[in-house]
Amino acid sequence: MKSGWLFFFMLISMASALGQIRTAGRNLWGRDEVKHAAIGVCVKNVETGQIVYEHNPQMALRPASVVKLLSSALALKREGDSLTYTTKFFYTGEIDEGRLFGNIVIQAGGDPTLDSKYFPKACFIDSLVSKVVNLGIKRIHGNIIVETEGEPASIPGSWPWEDVANYYGALYHSFNYRDNTYTINLKSGKPGTQTKIVSVVPSVPGIKLRNEVMASVKNVNDAWIYGGPEAATLLIQGMIPANRSSFAVKGAMHHPDACFRAELEKRLKEKGVLLDKQRIEEGERHALLSLDSPFLKDIVYYTNKNSVNLFAEALGELISPTDYARTVKVELSHIGIDSCGITLKDASGLSPANAVPAEVFTDLLIWAKGHLSDAFVSSLPRGNVDWGLRVYSDHPVLRENVIAKTGSMSGVRALAGYLKNQKGETLAFTILVNNYVGDPVKVQEIIRDLLKDIADK
Template sequence: MRFWGIFIFVLLIFNRGIAQSQEVLNTFWQQKEMKHAAIGVSVKNVADGKVVYEYNAGMSLRPASVLKLLSTSLALKLKGDSLTFHTKVSYSGKIRDGLLQGNIVIEAGGDPCLDSKYFNGNFLSRLVDSIVRLGIKQIEGNIIIENEGQQPLIPGSWLWEDVANYYAALYHPFNYRDNTYTINLASGKPGTRPHIVSVIPSVPGVKLRNEVVSSVKQQDDAWIYGGPEASTLSIRGTIPANRSSFAVKGAMHHPASVFLAELEKELKNKGVVLKKKKDILTDRQEFFTVESPLLKEIVFYTNKNSVNLFAEALGALVSPSEFETAVKEELNRMGIDSSGITIKDACGLSTSNALPAGTVTDLLVWANKQLGDSFLASLPQGGVDRGLRVYSADPVLGGNLKAKTGSMFGVRALSGYLHTRRGEVLAFTILVNSYTGDPVKVQKTIRDFLRELAIQ
């Protein structure tokens, strides 16, 4: 009887400690900025999958870029980390005495990385050099990009203020330079109109209406407005005053057209004349192929730099047309509840996306065991990557935190792994929607919550 009395006493003390710990953690969500927010939190031990802490873990909330954890992990699961995209180039007709009577045909293979700033690609220059090495001085035909397919549709839930800016670059069968162009502006005194210095690369068929104003504010608050088929785009907002060069980046909605214009220009510089004539359809001779980086390398930059274009490409690998359905089916096969999921894109830009924190945490527990470094290496590292600078500022966290951030208006989200002082690895997801006040204070509250988790 004495033994059972001691056992019950210890159990009561243990349970009281757990309850007190939960109460301490709950206080973080009572902060001023969180008072009116919808909050979902799920924390599990990676080793055994047991719940460490939950707070509305089943509530479906906007994840912003945390959604990329689904597109990256499931693309790796379904396609393996060594998958590559291929872009093939052929010529039709015959080459005689420097004259090609035929076409140059580029077979688009869906590679999102052609001449991307994230990789050391030089597709354009290598293609031009390959054409020159064939001895071609004149092309009596056309340069054709095949399989370009139908213009991708912008998800209906993407905001109008987003669709013309760089982070809303659509994924095409043929992609070029991250489907992004840069408007370089020079500003003068506050209140004056900056002037456009250059547009790189130039975007054929599109005019820019400059409505930007120079400001004393030392921040970028300039945005591009207009749809993908618009012939005129407006640049509005402010940029810092007295800058000799200031970059505003836009979404290149027709990358094939931009590439063809640049290719024709570079061929001309090399002395190759393009005489556009009626298509000559004859047998082809392949002469140039470009292979993309490995899938795990694309995943790396998708999560590290939160590249929406890459995430959409990975989503198309999971399913080219029914991403939400495919995600739910895969999660169900993995034993993860998918019933609370609403997905409108693969990158997290849609304001209609919704996920329970518990679903993402369960995915992280699975990914830690099944995907290894191909996935884990892609997550931003505390104390290293700029995106985590607020979350990992506390010395207790630092290098013990690896996580994907997510942010949009009214949303701050974080999901990843935390190494505790006890040597445990915790998978966690924190989704905060519709907060009021300073977003940095919300981030600091999340940081303080993680610190408490780490030291308990």
């Protein structure tokens, strides 16, 4: 009899806590910034699967970079932690008295990390230059050939035009270099005057830059690059702070093979190796160098921790090079997650046409906790540690207890991850807010306050 009463009181207690959270949620969603917004929330207990709180959990909403949870989790599911990409280098022809009568050939393997800033120890181009120099080559009577050069860039059709030429719009290729990113260094003078281009690193062959960036009295970073992958001229517009000797604006390197060849030629010349660029028929290939990428788990780490769109698109290619959206839905169905409400246009979340219900991410997080290695959970930003969660975790009950992937674009703030409540239970949560108005920090604070209320109960 006592056990029956205990169970009854537990149900009453749970219902009371759920009611309090629902009341708190209604109060939060009535605030000016979000009262007209589309909002989807789904919070479940990881161990039991029980719903802790939900609000439009099946409404398909723009998730922004939270969509990287799909590409990273499913790539690990399909390929495991330890997959690596391999890039191979050859020389053709013969070496005679310091002269190579042949070409340097690069066989791309899809590695997105070649000379990436996230993996500085790899030193890809340094290794290749050293190998050529150590062979005693002083002159190359041929060319540097990237086998996949000339392949058309594949741009998700829904990516905004204003994003494509900026660093976060870097496209994934068979051959990738330096995160497919270059830096334009600008010098600014007095407010209201036009800035000047100091340098472009690395150089971008065949591209002209039209600079219309102005110096501003405000401490702003509002300079953007415009132009498509095949454009011969790129336009830079906007404002940067006045009186700066060097201010970096980062662009998407749409032809990484051409940028790599130009830099390799420059580096070889600095070492006394000249390139004639003669057309030489390819003869027998001789192995020069073979480089393996970091493990997939390490690529996933930076995909989520730093929200690297290039890496996410590479993961999407692993999942399916031809039909990513359909394959994701099939994979989700296989693990028991309803995929009917999903629209996917890319693997990184840059597309504003993506739409995913909050419950999909929450159920994926629950599945990942039980079926993937620690590599997935370790890739998520941590409260009180990672900058992106500074507002979302700014409360004592949250700081050490929330790990989550953030997502943001115009009118969107999204968060999905794990929360440990005051009872020590682990909850999987997703909060998607679309079409808010006003200060985005206020929206982040609303999301934080909801998490605080949930953690307290």
